[in-house]
Amino acid sequence: MCNLSKIIEIPSGFKIGCSIKESQLCKISNALNSSKRAILLGKEFYPERSIFLYDDFFEIRIIMSLLNTPEHELIRSTIIEPIESYDKKYKSYLIETLETCLNTSSLREASEKLFIHNSTLRYRFEKIHELTGVNFFSNLGRYSLTNAFLLLKLENIFGVGIKQD
Template sequence: MKEEQLSLPNLLHLVKEHEQQIRQIKSDELWLQLDEGPCYVSIWPIIGGGRQLGYLAVFSDRKYWDDVLRLTVNNALNVYAIEFIKQKLVMDTREQVKESFMNQLFSEKIEDPEKVVQYTTFINWNVYDSHRVAYLSVKLDMEVERESDLIGVEEKKSRLWDIMKMALSNQDQGVILTRKGDEFILISRVTNEQTNAKAYWQSMYQQVQKIAKAEMPSCHVYLGVGGRTERMEDYYFAYKQAVQTANLIRLRYPEAGFAIFEEFESYSLLHQLTDHKISTIFVQKKLAPLLRYTEGSGADLFQTLRIYLSNNGSMRETSEALYIHRSTLQYRLDKIREILQIDIEQAEQRFSLLMAYKLYDLLDLSPPQIC
């Protein structure tokens, strides 16, 4: 065959053009014609251990294919599968060692700080530089998740994580990517942000979202970014802040997709003061009656009060946000006063209710937990 027909750019262009078809092949090969003429590319899936590990591309004229050539390709596929599995075992072992050391940073008490420092130095990463810890949450639509098989979803998430690691590592050598159980974690030096932390993490989120949507179109991606670290002990708190920020984004501001912990100043203060048991009791006292009433009546008084407080008690803005008539809103507010036995126009009562809603979000509570 002519050398110019075997160029890698031509192959990559063809693969990109037929990406969906290639992803769907499970056992048989896929034949694609290269420009005009007799030259074809046959794409063969490399399968080992019941998993698809890669693809073999063969340039040739299709008319020359016979049983001997097919047998040769099958042998090649077996060799590639064995080598890919061996390489993946090595990579997985390295990743597990890395995760075991990195996860110590996210523990409240670091068991062996000296070993953590030794390992991070070995991978050319200075744990004492100022960093931010980000928590990445990938969620499927509820309907899709109910219909999907759990193992298949986890395999897709693992593949998604592998692709993200490659893409983000190539873009920014200063980013560390690791996992804590099923959680995806990113660590980036504060110096990477230059003078605009929001712009840096927004760019990171957009790239992550683009990759995720390409792999799992029905998924939603949320990125919570914790505060800065100055000491080794700070990584645990930065990690907790990142998780809570991602939860807040998912529950309250899903359209934003990402946020930095400092953007929620009131949540930052509550995080420092929070005693989970006491905070839950406080939320129960303030909001449980509304949740119990809402469950039985069909009128969402819980959400009505939240939006009313967020709009600083404006009847017009609240009714517009809820798409209800002003008289309907007035009826609901009267009902809320009756149920809670408080005057929601008083500044102290409003402050307490707002704090209860913020703790409800911060602690990621659900109605059954406080009713």
Template structure:
């Protein structure tokens, strides 16, 4: 344990607000590293050296200061302890009889500041380690030690989780920091990691996700964050640490497709877009080949009436009555258009594989 200049200066600043006396902080070698009197910085403090060596409070009056050739000024010097170790000294300048009543208060304040900084550093380290671990999981890089690592972060390896992706459309370090802070303070059962400047990945328990518990609440979001500038995608619930990577891929595919088909929506769920999400990884030639079946429709129908009819027909679960109602046309007109589509594409609605190709084409075109 070592005192750095930043923490030492915090001790000086805070204690001098409490008492109207100059305060010095010395490191483990008795060198002044922070002081209410900047001219004393980097000087060796004889009283601090003695306090460290004998591990006790050293009081210096005017006579003793003179005997030491003013290598230390009158005051009281107290060793600072943490977890049983002495790692520095805090000194209060002044006549000992006048500053003695402040001594223990200043010592306690110094030790509390040190403890707070140690705990914050430990928390930062744990958060960073956990974040790296979560990123390994979503990338499918879990190793033999993953179960033990998961236990360190209260992550149940046998519990089903859903990966949630939050995409910031207009991202900045400040907005990202505020959003992470909001999520960490929420009482939801989740684990999170920042995967990019504009992306946060969350592990949410499948139970919470199934109950509809949303990771974001527009009413509670920081005022600097516009809910309309966020996209949220829920992946497929999966059990086991290996399943987390799969859930992430389904969430990413759902996000990609959802942003294309429904750009005004904020939330997308894998269950709503299961098939197109599964098709998200098709190669370029496959996408081109599937989409090519619609080219005859575009070539003869500039207003895309036939394509809109086909799309509505599939969105209506191939129900003719519902399709005609949505299109505001007579059922006979619908039958005519579907027959025309069959003629142009040379694919039949009565053959399941050809009908499925038409359906895929409408999905991928969107």
């Protein structure tokens, strides 16, 4: 399935979503929903691709299961909202900084992509720590910030109030 794009030519702008295999006709609507979600997730997480397999989003689907739960509200109120509010008030780019650092392999690379000095990057993470109590430079802190950021992306994709599979 992953080599499908090598077998057929997919016109520019077309996206294909593939669900998990369903053997019962009565579950076809679940397969269709999974295919649609694969496309939505794929366009956000892998925009350069044209074919998206629902199975490729296992980790994201785990985080997605937190949407609209008390845990989601806790993460939103303690991590996401303080950072968003600070960004809005001071135009500080903390969310952008977090995203860049989570998508690069080093602080140096993140600094270069953001066109800022390494000390500015560290200052931004100190500010995130001050606002949320979560330290990016600890393993658990980075994990918490990663999950919060993924939840924020999922909110932007699906909104809140969606029913999970």
